[in-house]
Amino acid sequence: MNTERSCHAEASVVLPLGADAAWELVVDWERQSRWMLLTRVWGTENGGVGVGGGVAARTSVGALGFTDHMFITHWDPPRECTVKHLGTVVRGTGTFAISPAPAAGATPGSGGSTFTWSEDVVPPLGKVGVAVWPVVRVVLEMTMRMSLRRLAREVGR
Secondary structure (H helix, E strand, O other), X not given: OOOOOOEEEEEEEEXXXXXXXXXXXXXXXXXXXXXXXOEXXXXXXXXXXXXXXXXXXXXXXXXXXXXXXXXXEEEEOOOEXXXXXXXXXXXXXXXXXXXXXXXXXXXXXXOEEEEEEEEEEOOOOHHHHXXXXXXXXXXXXXXXXXXXXXXXXXXXX
């Protein structure tokens, strides 16, 4: 019986892009390195495209950090991509979802899109990790929102 408990974190941003353009932006793994806080991202297996594709992300401050290896379990352009985290530090799933939304400043005819980044992670350290999750979640969602603000600025350039 699996006794691991998954914990949820989520953040969203409205982008002045249509769904196709927003999708291309958020699954451009190498470009994520420009907006994802303290993280360098790259495609691995199959260039990080489609079910079974791979993605890796190195999160670090100086020499201290970890590499998160992932594989894509769901691929539905331009709507949703779900990855499974394979590491010991980060385990669980992460999802990038694009949905239509009106956006101020959207180009004519493009509409806008809401980009939602969610993580359902299994905290390390068992019950201790689950117990401290409420604090970890606040910090994680804060860094997710900071990253999404950087993404929105990247779109504005």
